[in-house]
Amino acid sequence: MAFLDGCSPADSVRLCRSAGSFVEAAAQAEDYFSSDSASQSGQFFRNNRAERENRAEQVLDWCRHNQVTCLNLLDPDYPPLLLELSVPPPLLFIRGDAQLLSMPQIAIVGSRNASPGGLGNARAFAAALAASGFVITSGLALGIDGAAHDGALQTGKTIAVLGTGLDVIYPRRHDDLYRRIISQGGAVVSEFLPETPPFAGNFPRRNRIISGLSLGILVVEAALKSGSLITARYGLEQGREVFAIPGSIHSAFSKGTHQLLKQGATLVESAADIAEQLGGLLASMAPDVKTGQPPPTEAGQVLLEAMGFDPVDMDMLVQRTAMSVNTLTQELLLLELEGAIAVGQGIYQRLR
Incomplete structure (x- = not known):
């Protein structure tokens, strides 16, 4: 059915649920798509059955040779939360630990062009939540997604959901991250057939899987037109916490x-805020992302208070603190080494 022109995922799910099996659903699909309303697709279906079966066998062979698990929505191991979707993915291709998809998950998403502070928050929240027992789910994109995966790998497990086939790593610069996720016991997931390229229309479908797998979605940073807001909207529609x-x-x-x-999204300042709302023993286990940092010097604390949380330049800091440029330079360097601030193109940003 995946190779039948005109048969959408919604058609596959509807037919599968009514028939009770994919074999019977395929037979019903042939009848449906050979009707007057779908004659062209039906002709494709009837006249190319052998070709379609051959292509399906090629995909299954590829899965076997590449240690890829293929789940359909009637499989007992299919993630239960995804079954709650009105149109769950008919097929899931999984590299790595397929059982992770049924574990409690938190999605962490946000801007591709993230600020240093946003990247730091994504890593810190992911590391803290993964340490508390949650699997961290994201989309392997640049920016917040990549930082979330990286943070989760420091303390636990992570799942990457792709908008491509499993054999198409996008973006290419995340090739190493892709492989680390698998080698460290995580999973990479896609509903798309092998060799599917990164078409723009694939990514909203990927986003609905990210939110559908998760108990809650954390948006770290997002512009008004960010794709992460699509994930959040899917989450609200699916009854997830945002x-x-x-x-x-x-x-x-x-x-x-x-x-x-x-x-109406919940404002959070620490990983504990999320764990407490999602309940259970995880709340008491979640470390606070704001702890464990060395305290700044007295001058450093004065400087942090003068900076606030908006970007500032050296001239503004001189005005606010009355410190010399030499003193400011030394204190700013210490704060940067401690991870308290980020520096870029002469602009200083407080992180904590």
């Missing part, structure tokens, strides 16, 4: 998260 980290009112990367907060 969390957002607030940011500077002057940052474009905070506009999307602030919009979510206005619409």
